[in-house]
Amino acid sequence: MNRFTGKTVLVTGAGSGLGRAIALAFAAEGASVVAAGRTAASLDETVRLIEAGGGTAGAVTVDVTDSGRVRDLVRESVSRFGGLDIAVNNAGVFRGAGPVGEVREEDWDAVLRTNVTGVWLAMKHEIAHMKENGGGVIVNISSNLGAHLRIPNAAAYITSKAAVSALTRAAALDHIHQGIRINAVSPGASAAPMSLLPGETEAQRAERVKSENPLGRVAEAEEVAAAVLYLASPDAGAAVGTDLVVDSGASA
Secondary structure, three states, X not given: OOOOOOOEEEEEOOOOHHXXXXXXXXXXXXXXXXXXXXXXXHHHHHHHHHHHOXXXXXXXXXXXXXXXXXXXXXXXXXXXXXXXXXXXXOXXXXXXXXXXXXXXXXXXXXXXXXXXXXXXXXHHHHHHHHOOOOOEEEEEEOOXXXXXXXXXXXXXXXXXXXXXXXXXXXXXXXXXXXXXXXXXXXXXXXXXXXXXXXXXXXXXXXXXXXXXXXXXXXXXXXXXXXXXHHHHOHHHOOOOOOEEEEOOOOOO
């Protein structure tokens, strides 16, 4: 399929894991992709993979907690490829594992700053462009941990992702009248580094997950990417403020 031919797509956190899979999936369907993130080398590898498959992409390093840099990221995306049609706000961190009373303040601040403020800043600058240029689509990457499921010893991350789910719905209502359609995808454990426990191998994760969710396996990164592409496509034209859970049944 070529649902995104002629479209420019910005993906934050595109240097690895789900972000890279999402960037590759959009490029495979004809989009020009801006791969954004903190680490130049990993972003360059994402671009190399896209170009090796015949796609078009460029890399931009950015800290999503820096409003000026995020504003410049949007401007550079427009400058390179002539517009910004779709944005996927995927950048996120997991820190501060442990009981609530033992979470370090610096870990709490870092998680909320990246996972919540970073998504808000990205939307702020993406929306500023889109509302002056005929609209667009935004998909935020939340998590099944938060609004849908809680586990012990992950309060900072859970709080941040519950906020992303709520922020997505609020933004969707605020901006749909400007032609900007905003939704979220909430993955569970997926075939990405963030789902590995400290010191855990992929084989050990596969064994652990057999008893942790109804499907008995993690979602493939490509399956999560497919959900993002659906929400970004005209097929989901009536999806506004949706939070699509892709978690192998863990929160069912």
